[in-house]
Amino acid sequence: MSILVIAEHDNAELKGATLNTIAAAKAIGGDIDVLVAGSNCGAVGEAASKVDGVSKVLVADNAAYEHQLAENVAKLVADLGKNYSHVLAPATTTGKNMLPRAAALLDVQPISDIIAVEGPDTFKRPIYAGNVIATVQSSDAIKVASVRTTAFDPVAAEGGSASVESVDIVDDAAVSKFVGEELAESDRPELTAARVVISGGRGMQNGENFEMLYKVADKLGAAVGASRAAVDAGFVPNDMQVGQTGKIVAPDLYIAVGISGAIQHLAGMKDSKVIVAINKDEEAPIFSVADYGLVADLFDAVPELETKL
Amino acid sequence: MKVLVAVKRVVDYNVKVRPKADGSDVDTANVKMSINPFCEIAVEEAVRLKEKGVVSEIVAVSMGPKQCQEQIRTALALGADRGIQVETDAELQPLAVAKCLKAIVEKEEPQLVILGKQSIDGDNNQTGQMLAALTGMGQGTFASEVNVEDGSVKVTREIDGGLQTVELTLPAVVTTDLRLNEPRYASLPNIMKAKKKPLDVTNPEELGVDIAPRTKTLKVEPPAERQAGIKVADVAELVEKLKSEAKVI
Numbered sequence: 201m202s203i204l205v206i207a208e209h210d211n212a213e214l215k216g217a218t219l220n221t222i223a224a225a226k227a228i229g230g231d232i233d234v235l236v237a238g239s240n241c242g243a244v245g246e247a248a249s250k251v252d253g254v255s256k257v258l259v260a261d262n263a264a265y266e267h268q269l270a271e272n273v274a275k276l277v278a279d280l281g282k283n284y285s286h287v288l289a290p291a292t293t294t295g296k297n298m299l300p301r302a303a304a305l306l307d308v309q310p311i312s313d314i315i316a317v318e319g320p321d322t323f324k325r326p327i328y329a330g331n332v333i334a335t336v337q338s339s340d341a342i343k344v345a346s347v348r349t350t351a352f353d354p355v356a357a358e359g360g361s362a363s364v365e366s367v368d369i370v371d372d373a374a375v376s377k378f379v380g381e382e383l384a385e386s387d388r389p390e391l392t393a394a395r396v397v398i399s400g401g402r403g404m405q406n407g408e409n410f411e412m413l414y415k416v417a418d419k420l421g422a423a424v425g426a427s428r429a430a431v432d433a434g435f436v437p438n439d440m441q442v443g444q445t446g447k448i449v450a451p452d453l454y455i456a457v458g459i460s461g462a463i464q465h466l467a468g469m470k471d472s473k474v475i476v477a478i479n480k481d482e483e484a485p486i487f488s489v490a491d492y493g494l495v496a497d498l499f500d501a502v503p504e505l506e507t508k509l
Numbered sequence: 510m511k512v513l514v515a516v517k518r519v520v521d522y523n524v525k526v527r528p529k530a531d532g533s534d535v536d537t538a539n540v541k542m543s544i545n546p547f548c549e550i551a552v553e554e555a556v557r558l559k560e561k562g563v564v565s566e567i568v569a570v571s572m573g574p575k576q577c578q579e580q581i582r583t584a585l586a587l588g589a590d591r592g593i594q595v596e597t598d599a600e601l602q603p604l605a606v607a608k609c610l611k612a613i614v615e616k617e618e619p620q621l622v623i624l625g626k627q628s629i630d631g632d633n634n635q636t637g638q639m640l641a642a643l644t645g646m647g648q649g650t651f652a653s654e655v656n657v658e659d660g661s662v663k664v665t666r667e668i669d670g671g672l673q674t675v676e677l678t679l680p681a682v683v684t685t686d687l688r689l690n691e692p693r694y695a696s697l698p699n700i701m702k703a704k705k706k707p708l709d710v711t712n713p714e715e716l717g718v719d720i721a722p723r724t725k726t727l728k729v730e731p732p733a734e735r736q737a738g739i740k741v742a743d744v745a746e747l748v749e750k751l752k753s754e755a756k757v758i
Contacts, residue, residue, distance in 0.1 A: 491738035
């Protein structure tokens, strides 16, 4: 068995999600190659070659791959993937965008968001917003799967010494162009990888009040998240959304503030080790999953929490 | 120009489903079914493009058993012009759906195909991307803004770090995110009118598509149950518990 892992990166650094994906590849077993497709991404290839458990790094360095447009990268992944038994990518927005396209080009049915490896062709994945766990077996010759990164502990970023090869295939479908991007700037840890997450919901009432959460977050070295209600109300940008259709997090500590705990939100955080809920409605569903519940007005409790930490 | 919108019949988002006792499948008997929320957003976007005068015809398509005609009628009541049902009682996986859609795209030749980014039952988030691959079209996934220009479409996408804008040559595939729009409600007169709109029925065999599943569900089970913990009296007790009992801060 040989596995191709598609690296998550921004042309400058290898993202942590890649390490979780390599962990899933290790659980399958076999040689693990990593593909870095980008532009001027030599440093990323270098970093990938040091990752524990990697046999070979393939670097496809070309302007066509600069923004990892799915149309171009998927074709490359399908071209290379033919020689592997498995193709894996992290279930990030980049992975989810590209991988099904590559799978269709290979004429296989991909498996999204795997949370466990039961065998080389058998995986567990959540369906119905995480209310059901399905065990699925693939009959395709090439197994294409995206990996829920929070379900696998990352492998060590150091200790490996893989060879680096450059790939000279240039796939430019010429049907899409990158126009621009607006990325949220933040000094706080990345939401999906943070050890502590504090999230606000509709109960925060407005965007200014999120300052209270930022203060607590800064004391705890935490990332700040939000429920869909808080995002839709315009309190915070949508890249902060935790839930079925937002980001999936599983930190050591998740503090839910003014969040009722709808099915769709729980889907994004209920694998956290310890859940704390602060809500003035003691009937709120969030209390049914919280290890520590505090029935209180968040406008009193959160500032007090900040002073006591 | 013509737009094709794919809609799916799913268990209503407010229903908490459970696996059957024998673990063979999810229990969907006597459960409220609705149009998938992301598909509803796709229909709304198509209707808005028509209201802007960019689009002249909207074709809504759904696949599955006879009952999915209800969801096509919903799309027609929201403003789609006609419907196509691909009838089958067999299990349909995203690859099969994408292949059926490809066959319909070849027949209808739409300039734009709009789908939801994922269905809330399978949570796959695959069909749009696969259709784009099979037809060779560009894809604008997780769209929160769509602007059709001359011969191309600009799509603002929700990505992990924020927003990204891409420009796609038409014809193209777009999949919707929640923040693309706020779907309207179908009025009673429109629901009545929708009953008279044309709805063609075909099937995978007529389309020449092999829908054989590629993955088998061995079992379904409930996730590990989380037990409700304790209620603390005040912030001081909360901090104390997190420090000494949970040891997370």
